[in-house]
Amino acid sequence: MKINVVDRKSTAVLYSRGSGKYSEAAAMAWGQLMPFVYGNRLIKPETVTIGISHDDPNITHVDNIHYDACATIDTEMDLPDGIERKTIVGGKYAMALHRGAYEKLSEAYRYLLLKWLPESGFELCDEPCFEVYLNRDPRRTKPENLKTEIYIPIK
Template sequence: MTTKPSAQVSRAEYARRINRVLNYIDAHLDQPLDGAQLADIANFSRFHFHRIFATWMGETLGSYAQRRRLEKAAFRLSCGSHETVLETALATGFHSGEAFARAFKLKFGCTPSTWRSTTLQRLKMQASAIGQQPGNQESNPDQVFSNIHQEGEPALGESDVSYRLTETCAMDVRIIDLPKARVAYHRLIGPYGPAIGEFWRGTIAPWMHSNGLSDETCYGIGHDDPSLTPANKCRYDACVEVPAHFVASGQVDILALPGGRYAVASFKGKAKVLGNAWIWLTREWMPSSGLQCDDRPCFEMFSATTALDPHTGEFSCDICIPVRAL
C-alpha cells in the first residue's frame, strides 16, 4: 500500500527540483534554454512544467531567464573588466548588442555603457571617501558581497552605523587553488540580512547535528545582488561539506563547488562589518591585483565549531573570490 506523502515532504521535493533548474539556468545563461530539457532536469511533466515553474517562482520561465541575464550583465559591467558591451551581451545570452541594449534600458533605465561609466565612477568616489558610508543598498551594484551573517543588524544603508573601510584593510590576501567540494545545501529565498543568521541557527545547525555533520566545513553563498534582484527573490545557499556516500533528502540537495584559483582573505571581527571586508576586497584590492572575478560563485568558508568566539562575539571565516587574469 502506497503512503500518501505529507504536504511538507511534497513541498520539500518541489523545492529541491526547482532549485536544480535555477542552478542549471544560472550556469547556462549564455546558451539557449530549452523548456523540455529543464522539465527533465526537474523530473516534471514537460506539458505542465511551465505552469509549475510560474506558480512556484511567481514569474514565468522566460521572465526569470531574462531577469537573470540582465542582472548578470549589470554585475559584469560594474566589475571594471575590459570586456566590451557586446562581449557582455554575448556572455549573458543575447544574440546582438542592439537587443541587449534595448532590454537593458527597459529594465535599468539607461544604456549599458552609461551604467558602466556611472557605476564605476560612483564606486571610486565611495571607496575614496574613507569613513563615509559604503553606499545605499538601492544603488550599490556590488552589495551582493555583504549579504551574510549581519546577525541582528540591518543591511548596509544610509541609516546604518558607519564603519571605516580601513578597519578591514589589514587582511592578508592569498592566491591559492581550492579543491572541488561536494556539499549539501539548504536554500533560502528572500531578503538578505538578519534572516540568514537565523537560518543558520534555526535550520542548518540542528540539521547538521542530526546528520553527524557538526564538524564539517561550511560555506555561505549569496547568489544575487539585492541592488539588482528584488529582495524577495534573492537566493542564499547554506552549504555543508558532505562525504561521497551522503544521500540528501527532503529539501536538501547536493551540488559541487568548483575548485580552482581563488583569492582568499581571512576575516575576523564583528559579523556586522563583514560586508565592509567584501567591499574592500572588491573595490580596493581587486582593481590593483591584476586579477578579476570570474563566474564561479564567491563564498564564505568557515567551521561551524570555531567560527564564532563566544567570549568576544567575533566571527571568523575565509572570504573566497574566484579569480582569473585581467
C-alpha cells in the same frame, strides 16, 4: 586586509537555500541544514561550514537574493526536502581573513571587489563568492572573535 591568491579543490557539500535579506536568508538556511546534519550525526571534527552568497544586495532586489548554507558532508543517505547536494567549483580564488561580526562582512566584500580586485590584475570569474566559517559554534563565540575566510573566484 591581507589577500592571498590560492588554488582550491572542488568541494562536495550538503546545502540548504534561504531567500530574502541575507541575514534572514542565512538564518533560514542554517536553521534547516544544521538540525538535519546534527540530528543524523553527520558532523565530524573535519566538517567545514561554508556560506555562499549568490547575489549583490546593491543590485539584486531583496526578494531575489539567495544564500546557501553548506557543510562538507559526504553521505549517500536520502535527503529531506530542502537539503540537497552540490559541488563548490575548485580553481583560483582571492582569500582574505575577516575578523569580527558577520554583519561587517559586506565591508570586506566591498574592499575586495571594488578596491583590491581592480588593482590586482585579476578578473572576477562567473562563480559565486563564498565564506568558510572557522569558528566551531558561532552562536557561542563573541562577534569580535569570529573568523571567516572570504573567497572571491578569479582568473
